[in-house]
Amino acid sequence: xxxxxxxxxxxxxxxxxxxxxxxxxxxxxxxxxxxxxxxxxxxxxxxxxxxxxxxxxxxxxxxxxxxxxxxxxxxxxxxxxxxxxxxxxxxxxxxxxxxxxxxxxxxxxxxxxxxxxxxxxxxxxxxxxxxxxxxxxxxxxxxxxxxxxxxxxxxxxxxxxxxxxxxxxxxxxxxxxxxxxxxxxxxxxxxxxxxxxxxxxxxxxxxxxxxxxxxxxxxxxxxxxxxxxxxxxxxxxx
Amino acid sequence: xxxxxxxxxxxxxxxxxxxxxxxxxxxxxxxxxxxxxxxxxxxxxxxxxxxxxxxxxxxxxxxxxxxxxxxxxxxxxxxxxxxxxxxxxxxxxxxxxxxxxxxxxxxxxxxxxxxxxxxxxxxxxxxxxxxxxxxxxxxxxxxxxxxxxxxxxxxxxxxxxxxxxxxxxxxxxxxxxxxxxxxxxxxxxxxxxxxxxxxxxxxxxxxxxxxxxxxxxxxxxxxxxxxxxxxxxxxxxx
Amino acid sequence: xxxxxxxxxxxxxxxxxxxxxxxxxxxxxxxxxxxxxxxxxxxxxxxxxxxxxxxxxxxxxxxxxxxxxxxxxxxxxxxxxxxxxxxxxxxxxxxxxxxxxxxxxxxxxxxxxxxxxxxxxxxxxxxxxxxxxxxxxxxxxxxxxxxxxxxxxxxxxxxxxxxxxxxxxxxxxxxxxxxxxxxxxxxxxxxxxxxxxxxxxxxxxxxxxxxxxxxxxxxxxxxxxxxxxxxxxxxxxx
Amino acid sequence: xxxxxxxxxxxxxxxxxxxxxxxxxxxxxxxxxxxxxxxxxxxxxxxxxxxxxxxxxxxxxxxxxxxxxxxxxxxxxxxxxxxxxxxxxxxxxxxxxxxxxxxxxxxxxxxxxxxxxxxxxxxxxxxxxxxxxxxxxxxxxxxxxxxxxxxxxxxxxxxxxxxxxxxxxxxxxxxxxxxxxxxxxxxxxxxxxxxxxxxxxxxxxxxxxxxxxxxxxxxxxxxxxxxxxxxxxxxxxx
Numbered sequence: 001x002x003x004x005x006x007x008x009x010x011x012x013x014x015x016x017x018x019x020x021x022x023x024x025x026x027x028x029x030x031x032x033x034x035x036x037x038x039x040x041x042x043x044x045x046x047x048x049x050x051x052x053x054x055x056x057x058x059x060x061x062x063x064x065x066x067x068x069x070x071x072x073x074x075x076x077x078x079x080x081x082x083x084x085x086x087x088x089x090x091x092x093x094x095x096x097x098x099x100x101x102x103x104x105x106x107x108x109x110x111x112x113x114x115x116x117x118x119x120x121x122x123x124x125x126x127x128x129x130x131x132x133x134x135x136x137x138x139x140x141x142x143x144x145x146x147x148x149x150x151x152x153x154x155x156x157x158x159x160x161x162x163x164x165x166x167x168x169x170x171x172x173x174x175x176x177x178x179x180x181x182x183x184x185x186x187x188x189x190x191x192x193x194x195x196x197x198x199x200x201x202x203x204x205x206x207x208x209x210x211x212x213x214x215x216x217x218x219x220x221x222x223x224x225x226x227x228x229x230x231x232x233x234x235x236x237x238x
Numbered sequence: 239x240x241x242x243x244x245x246x247x248x249x250x251x252x253x254x255x256x257x258x259x260x261x262x263x264x265x266x267x268x269x270x271x272x273x274x275x276x277x278x279x280x281x282x283x284x285x286x287x288x289x290x291x292x293x294x295x296x297x298x299x300x301x302x303x304x305x306x307x308x309x310x311x312x313x314x315x316x317x318x319x320x321x322x323x324x325x326x327x328x329x330x331x332x333x334x335x336x337x338x339x340x341x342x343x344x345x346x347x348x349x350x351x352x353x354x355x356x357x358x359x360x361x362x363x364x365x366x367x368x369x370x371x372x373x374x375x376x377x378x379x380x381x382x383x384x385x386x387x388x389x390x391x392x393x394x395x396x397x398x399x400x401x402x403x404x405x406x407x408x409x410x411x412x413x414x415x416x417x418x419x420x421x422x423x424x425x426x427x428x429x430x431x432x433x434x435x436x437x438x439x440x441x442x443x444x445x446x447x448x449x450x451x452x453x454x455x456x457x458x459x460x461x462x463x464x465x466x467x468x469x470x471x472x473x474x475x476x
Numbered sequence: 477x478x479x480x481x482x483x484x485x486x487x488x489x490x491x492x493x494x495x496x497x498x499x500x501x502x503x504x505x506x507x508x509x510x511x512x513x514x515x516x517x518x519x520x521x522x523x524x525x526x527x528x529x530x531x532x533x534x535x536x537x538x539x540x541x542x543x544x545x546x547x548x549x550x551x552x553x554x555x556x557x558x559x560x561x562x563x564x565x566x567x568x569x570x571x572x573x574x575x576x577x578x579x580x581x582x583x584x585x586x587x588x589x590x591x592x593x594x595x596x597x598x599x600x601x602x603x604x605x606x607x608x609x610x611x612x613x614x615x616x617x618x619x620x621x622x623x624x625x626x627x628x629x630x631x632x633x634x635x636x637x638x639x640x641x642x643x644x645x646x647x648x649x650x651x652x653x654x655x656x657x658x659x660x661x662x663x664x665x666x667x668x669x670x671x672x673x674x675x676x677x678x679x680x681x682x683x684x685x686x687x688x689x690x691x692x693x694x695x696x697x698x699x700x701x702x703x704x705x706x707x708x709x710x711x712x713x714x
Numbered sequence: 715x716x717x718x719x720x721x722x723x724x725x726x727x728x729x730x731x732x733x734x735x736x737x738x739x740x741x742x743x744x745x746x747x748x749x750x751x752x753x754x755x756x757x758x759x760x761x762x763x764x765x766x767x768x769x770x771x772x773x774x775x776x777x778x779x780x781x782x783x784x785x786x787x788x789x790x791x792x793x794x795x796x797x798x799x800x801x802x803x804x805x806x807x808x809x810x811x812x813x814x815x816x817x818x819x820x821x822x823x824x825x826x827x828x829x830x831x832x833x834x835x836x837x838x839x840x841x842x843x844x845x846x847x848x849x850x851x852x853x854x855x856x857x858x859x860x861x862x863x864x865x866x867x868x869x870x871x872x873x874x875x876x877x878x879x880x881x882x883x884x885x886x887x888x889x890x891x892x893x894x895x896x897x898x899x900x901x902x903x904x905x906x907x908x909x910x911x912x913x914x915x916x917x918x919x920x921x922x923x924x925x926x927x928x929x930x931x932x933x934x935x936x937x938x939x940x941x942x943x944x945x946x947x948x949x950x951x952x
Contacts, residue, residue, distance in 0.1 A: 139947050158377070393685070395681070395684035458562070
C-alpha cells in the first residue's frame with residue numbers, strides 16, 4: 001500500500017515534467033554546467049519557435065532557420081540543423097557552431113545552409129539571435145518591391161515593437177537583396193547592406209523571405225512578429 | 239495492490255498531460271481572500287485571452303493590452319504589464335492599478351503604456367473591462383477611413399452581439415482617432431470622443447488598432463470578437 | 477504516508493478536472509438510459525463542433541447555433557442555448573426542446589433565438605441535425621448575391637461531399653433569404669424556400685450566414701465543411 | 715487507504731482513455747512483427763497528417779486522401795479509407811491494399827475512391843508515399859490555369875524543398891488534368907502525363923486539388939507543404 005502511494009507520487013512528478021519540454025529542460029539543466037544551461041535553454045526556445053512558425057505557415061517544407069548566440073568570445077551559436085521539419089522541431093535538431101560555421105557541439109546534423117548569413121548578421125549587428133522565416137507575404141512583397149531595392153513601412157504603431165523606435169512616425173526601410181545559392185559570397189553582400197543601413201531591423205531576400213535579429217532571443221522574436229505583421233498589413237493593403 | 243500500482247504506473251507513463259495555469263491558479267486561490275479571488279480570476283481570464291488573441295494574430299510582437307475592473311470604489315483595475323509577449327502571457331504578468339494608473343498589487347512589471355486610455359474608457363463608459371487588439375484588418379481600415387473620422391458598419395446580423403443592439407439594421411459608428419505617443423493628452427481626446435458618441439461600442443486608433451469594452455469581461459470579449467469579425471468582413475469586401 | 481496518498485489523490489482530481497468533457501460524459505452515460513445516452517452523445521458532439529467552429533472564425537461573438545434530433549416521435553432536438561461563447565461551449569450549454577421549441581430537458585438557458593428556423597429545416601427536410609455558422613465568406617457572399625436570390629456553385633469536386641451528389645458537374649444552388657428579427661414569420665419563408673428547392677443542401681441568410689443540415693450529425697458536419705470551403709473558394713476567386 | 719487507491723485507479727483509467735493515439739500505437743507495436751510495425755508506423759503518420767491537413771483547411775468535408783508504401787514486392791500501400799473525416803482520422807481508418815487496389819489488411823472501410831490514381835503515381839514515379847489535398851488555392855488556381863494545361867512556378871527559394879532542385883532558378887511545371895469521375899480511365903491519363911513530365915513533383919486536378927508524392931513519407935510531406943505554400947503565394951500575387 002505504501003509502495004503504491006509512493007509510486008503514484010513519483011509518477012505524478014514525472015508527469016508534470018513530461019508535459020512541457022521546457023519543463024524537462026529545466027530539470028535537466030539543474031545538473032549541467034552554466035554554458036550547457038545556456039545552450040539547452042536556447043535550443044529549447046529555438047525548437048519551440050520553429051513549431052510556432054510552422055503552425056503559422058511561416059516555415060513550411062523545412063524552410064526557415066533560427067540561431068542564438070551561446071557565447072560571445074569565443075563566438076558560438078546554437079542553430080537549426082539543415083533540412084528539418086519545423087513542425088516537429090526538437091532541441092536535438094539544433095547544433096552549436098563556432099564563428100566559422102563549424103559544428104562544435106549540440107545535436108546532430110549539418111548546420112543550416114544559410115549559416116554564413118546568420119554569421120554575417122551577427123558580425124554586422126552584434127546580434128544575439130537571428131531568425132529567418134518564409135511567409136507568403138514576405139515572399140510576395142520581396143519580389144514586388146525588388147526593383148526599388150527595399151520596402152518602406154511607415155506610420156504604424158506596431159513599429160514601436162522594434163528596438164529603439166519610440167514613435168509610430170518611424171519609417172522602417174527593409175532592404176531587399178537578390179537571392180543566390182552562393183551564400184559564402186552572398187553573406188558579404190548582406191553584411192555590406194547592413195553596414196550601409198545601420199538603422200534596419202530586418203532584411204528581405206527576394207522571393208525567399210525575411211531575416212531579422214535582436215540583442216537576445218526575446219527581442220528577435222518580437223522583431224519577427226512585428227515585421228511579419230507589418231508585411232501582412234502592407235500586402236493586404238495593396 | 240501491486241497490480242493497481244503497476245496499472246497506475248503504466249497508465250501514468252502514457253499520459254501527456256498539460257499542466258494548466260488556470261488549475262494552478264485555482265489551487266492558490268483557495269487560500270486567498272474574496273478580493274484576491276476576484277483579482278486572480280480576472281488575471282487568469284486576461285492571460286487566457288492574451289494567448290488566444292496572439293494565436294489569432296491580433297496581438298503579435300507584445301502588442302495589445304487588456305484590463306478588467308476588480309473594484310469600483312475605490313477604482314482598481316487588473317491590467318497587462320507593459321511589453322509582455324501575449325503568446326506566453328501568464329497571470330503573473332498582470333498587475334493591479336488604481337484610478338490614477340499607479341500599481342497597487344498583483345504581478346510585477348510596469349502597467350501598459352496605454353493605461354490612461356483604459357482609464358478614459360472606464361470613466362466615459364463605466365466599463366468593467368477594456369480590450370485593445372492590433373489585428374491586420376483594424377490597422378488597415380483605421381487608416382483607410384481616417385479621413386472620414388470613423389467607419390460605419392451597418393446591416394450585419396453580427397452587430398446584434400453588441401450590447402443593446404436588437405436588430406441587424408443597426409448602424410455602428412466606430413470613431414477613428416489619430417495615433418499619438420502622448421496618451422496622457424490623447425486619453426482626454428478619447429474620453430471626449432466617447433462622450434460625444436455614447437452609442438459607440440468600439441474605437442479605432444489610426445494605424446494602431448481597436449479598443450472595445452464591456453460591462454464585464456465576458457461582454458468585452460464578445461464585443462472584441464464581434465468587431466474584429468466585422469472589420470474582417472468589411473476589409474475582405476473591398 | 478497517508479499524506480502522500482492524499483497528495484496523490486488531490487493531484488489526480490486536478491488532472492481529472494482537466495480531462496476531456498467527453499470522457500466525463502462517457503462515464504456519466506454508463507448509468508443513464510438509452511434516450512439520455514443519445515442526448516448526451518449529441519450534446520457532446522455539438523459542444524465539440526462549437527469549439528472547432530469558433531477556432532476557425534465561423535462562430536465568433538456567441539454567433540452560430542447547432543441542433544441535432546434526439547427523437548423523431550415525439551420530435552426532440554438538442555440545441556445550443558442562446559448567447560453562449562462557442563469557444564468554451566460545454567454540453568451543459570445545450571438543452572433539449574420539443575417540436576414547438578419549448579425546453580423539455582438537458583442543460584439550462586433559453587433555446588437559441590433561431591430555434592424556429594431549426595425546426596423549419598427539420599420539417600422541410602426531415603433533417604437529423606441543423607448547423608448554422610457566421611463565417612466572413614458566407615456573410616460577404618450572401619450580400620453580394622442577394623439580388624439574384626441565391627448563389628450557384630458549380631463544377632467543383634468538393635460538391636461530391638454533399639448527400640446524393642455523385643459528380644463534380646453538379647450545380648448547387650444556395651438560396652439567399654433576407655435577414656429578419658422575426659423568425660416566427662421568417663421560419664415559414666425559409667420552409668417555403670426549402671420546399672421549392674428540394675435539391676438545396678444549404679441556405680444563406682443575407683449578411684448573416686449559412687444554414688446547412690444532414691440526415692445525421694456527421695453528414696451535417698460534412699455539409700458544413702463542404703459549403704464553407706466552397707464559399708471561401710468562390711470568395712477568393714472574385 | 716484502499717478507497718484512495720481505488721479512486722486513483724478509476725481516475726487514471728479515465729485519463730488514460732484520453733491519452734494519445736500514437737502512444738497506444740507504440741504500445742501495441744511492441745508485440746507485432748516487423749511488417750506490421752511498418753504498417754502501424756505509416757498508418758499513424760497518415761492519421762496525424764490527415765488531422766493537420768484538416769486543421770489547415772486542406773482536407774475539409776472528408777476530402778483528401780493519403781497513402782504510403784508498406785512493401786515494394788509485392789506492392790502494398792497503407793491508404794485512407796473512403797469518406798473519413800480527416801479532423802478525427804485515426805490509424806484504424808487506414809487500410810492496406812495490394813497493387814490492384816484490393817484490401818489486404820489494416821483497418822476497416824473501403825479504400826479511397828481515388829486509389830487507382832495513387833497506384834498510377836506509384837507506377838509512374840516509384841513513389842513511396844502519395845498525398846492528395848483540396849486546399850482553396852489549389853482548387854482555384856487549377857481552374858484559372860486549366861486552359862494552359864498547367865501552372866509554372868519559377869524563381870522561388872521554396873522550390874529547393876523539392877527533390878533534386880538545387881537552385882531557386884528552377885521552373886516547376888504543375889500539369890493540370892481535367893477532373894473526372896471515372897478514375898480507372900483517368901488514372902491512365904495521369905500516368906501518361908507523369909511519364910511525359912518526369913520532372914514534375916506534383917499535379918493538379920482541375921477544380922479538385924493537388925497530388926504530390928515522395929520517395930518516402932517525409933519527402934512527400936515536404937513536397938506537400940512546399941507546393942501548397944507556393945500555390946498560396948501565386949494565388950495572393952494575382
